[in-house]
Amino acid sequence: MAKVVVIYSxxxxxxxxxxxxxxDGHEVYALSFNYGQRHVKELEVAHQVTTQLGLPHKIVDITAINELIANSSLTSSDVDIPEGHYEEVSMKSTVVPNRNMILLSLAIGYAVSIEAQAVYYGAHSGDHAIYPDCRPEFVKRMNDVSQIANYQPIEIAVPYLDCDKGEILKDGLAMGLDYRQTWTCYNGREKACGKCGACVERLEAFAANQVTDPLPYE
Incomplete structure (x- = not known):
């Protein structure tokens, strides 16, 4: 049984x-980050799930980095969350500068410290249009660096890199997963907005699988 770190939002x-x-039979250590995201509600959901599963789970506060990486609508209340589809240019405001490189670097360090073999994260093809740090070329180069950055090589595992959100959901439904235990909306309100890029793509994924999203929407 391999020990792995999963970046779990x-x-x-x-x-x-x-x-x-x-x-896949791995010994999972979940790792979440509070980077000042407006949808911090996702961390509460992550805590509930890992507690239910009995998994080791760390939530690391890295909000101090917002002094350096500002101007994203996900972290700044001064920038409106855009509505629409991820492929629209307006969605670039949701990019948090260098986020995945930062999170992966911290996760790799954690993996080395607990003698894990890999770091898993959820980049997928639906993110490729807007998020450079979810594209195959980024993943490949991060994996190359992760092999040589420490005495212990760490694999960057991205099982859904070439899948869209509908295909990810299809796999999850086949595993019998309950998606009431997730939070996607960029607006961290009581109910999901149904209009931001994250909600639009989520609803498309459920429609593609001919399943009703169990989350309540405004």
């Missing part, structure tokens, strides 16, 4: 990745 993609790692 509490969203539906990382929720599926978490269970994929468990299904």
């Amino acid at each position: 509490g969203g539906m993609d990382s929720f599926t990745v978490l269970h994929r790692a468990l299904r």
Whole structure:
């Protein structure tokens, strides 16, 4: 049984990745980050899920980095969350500068310290249009660096890199997962907005699988 670190935001993609790692027989250590995201509700969901599963789970506060990486609508209340589809140019405001490189670097360090073999994260093809740090070329180079950055090489595992959100959901449904245990909406309100890029893509994924999303929407 391999020990692995899963970067677990509490969203539906990382929720599926978490269970994929468990299904593959790995000893999972979940790692979440509070980077000042407006949808911090996702961390509460992540805590509930890992507690229910009895998994080791760390939530690391890295909000101090917002002094350096500002101007994203996900972290700044001065920038409106855009509505629409991820492929629209307006969605670039949701990019948090260098986020995945930062999170992966911290996760790799954690993996080395607990003698894990890999770090899992949930990049997928639906993110490629807007998020450079979810594209195959980024993943490849991060994996190359992760092999040589420490005495212990760490693999960057991205099981859904070439899948869209509908395909990820299909795999999760096949595993019998309950997506009420996830939070996707960029607006961290009581109910999901149904209009931000994250909600639009999530609803498309459920429609593609001919299943009703169990989350309540405004």
